[in-house]
Amino acid sequence: MKSGFRQSMSWLHTWGGLTVGWVLYFVFITGTLGYFDTEIDRWMKPELPNSKASLEQSIAVAKQRLEEKAQGAERWLISPPGNRETPYLRVFWQMPKNADGTPGPRGNELLDANTGELLSGRATGGGQILYRMHYSLHYIPANISYWIVGICSMFMLVAIITGIVIHKKIFKDFFTFRSEKGQRSWLDMHNLLSVSALPFHFMITYSGLIFFMFTYVQLIVSGTYGFGEENKETFRKEFFSESNSHSTSGTDAPLANLAAMAAIAEAQWGPQQIRFLDIDHPGDANARVTIAHQIDSPLRSSPELVFNGVSGELLTDDVATSSAPHAVYETFIGLHEGLFANTSLRWLYFFSGLLGSAMIATGMILWSLKRRPAQLKKPGGPDFGYRLVESLNLGTVVGLPIAIAAYFWANRLLPLEMENRAQWEIHVMFISWLACLLCPLLRPVQKGWHELLWVATAIFGLLPIVNALTTDRHLINSIKENDWIFIGADSIFIATGLLCAFAAYQLQRSDKQTVATTSATKNNPISEAY
DSSP, X not given: OOSXXXXXXXXXXXXXXXXXXXXXXXXXXXXXXXGGHHHHHHHTOTTSOOOOOOHHHHHHHHHHHHHHHOTTOSEEEEEXXXXXXXXXXXXXXXXXXXXXXXXXXXXXXXXXXXTOOEEOOSOOOHHHHHHHHHHHOSSSOXXXXXXXXXXXHHHHHHHHHHHHHHOTTHHHHHTOOOTTOTHHXXXXXXXXXXXXXXXXXXXXXXXXXXXXXXXXXXXXHHHHHOSSHHHXXXXXXXXXXXXXXXXXXXXXXXXXXXXXXXXXXXXXXXXXXXXXXXXXXXXXXXXXXXXXXXXXXXXXXXXXXXXXXXXXXXXXXXXXXXXXHHHHHHHHHHHHHOTTOOHHHHHHXXXXXXXXXXXXXXXXXXXXXXXXXXXHTSTTOSOHHHHHHHHHHHHHHTHHHHHHHHHHHHHHHSOTTOTTHHHHHHHHHHHHHHHHHHHHHHSOHHHHHHHHHHHHHHHHHTHHHHHHHHOSOOHHHHHHXXXXXXXXXXXXXXXXXXXXXXHHHHHHHHXXXXXXXXXXXXXXXXXXXX
């Protein structure tokens, strides 16, 4: 480590970022895709129709289905369609506890809000599995994954802070980019990407740590409240301001008109503002119906209306309030998830996430570029550690997007009746990524960069064609039906392919110029003299 504060911070920034850079790149890429997880879900189940039923119709269909499937349940939940988070009618039920105190059976279904038919579609992990990967990874127990991601996030936070310290001209870096200058260009690009979305990078990293703070700081909670499940329950009630739910009366009573309650909520909040209807003890004299407002702010606690489930009388009109510590916690989590974001803000989240991914990628590439001249001068060639970093950079920076594209290909090409189909979509993704990681064993790393980028060009560019050949949701039909989910997906695939083609062309052009310059220098005795 070099002496001096800024030199020490530079060392910490460089090595702290490199050590966990590949995991952070995976987390940022999959987490960024998570901002459109619902849209990816819909693309990966092209059989499902668009839902255009009214709220009253949706509630009637849901109530009929729950009466058929979940008589005697202690809880029903109805999520009507009409907003981004719930494009289809979803019902959930929870049966009473078993005699031994264990939770009773539960279930949930997607329904056609017009006909009441069960919607299934092909077995797939959809966008939800990609979203979960950014904090739970895959093939690793969840409790271990949380710690791995948490430690890497802490390194990321340190890298952000030290990056601010070592950049004396941070605002100038925002406006500085010198093209075709080799290592200098990569440094300018890294600085530009870092500064352009710096508030987002800090927020998303810090809030990610808060997300699992009860996993990371269990001893702090136990030190204040004591050990044991009873003390943990006390903490949860105080922190989350939880109240005990009322009990069942044991007396049967018909459920009031749910649509009438929903109409009261819409009159107060406006159309399409109902997030869900939570029916506690349906069919009992003590039934309660809670209607929740859509999440429209970082504070995830939304306003609620509570009705008497038998008479339909409005009992309470709860605003989104909570204790101060809980409000701070909820706000950071809400900012991280972005569930409140409208379409424009969601795209801002998405592009900021891409900038973060590119920042990490350019940082790792810059590390190897700075050390390449010295490594090439070594008698035995580059050492093992350097070759390993170069190989991981290639296999991860380009290989992971290829693997995700392979995941989408698998969704379209795997047989619909295939056993464990959803799991095999994921297997295809990781097998493809492994193949990209092994690419440097077969090809020189320098050539591997533009070769894999051409592979990425093909695999993304051909996705709209694969979609058109395997479904009826091709681009022309999507435009006719004004289906922006499929229009957007095909457009993004094409744009990504073009971006990869541009990057591959530029790298090939740069390599040719380097070879030509080297050859001219060797053949020019005057150049050798200087």
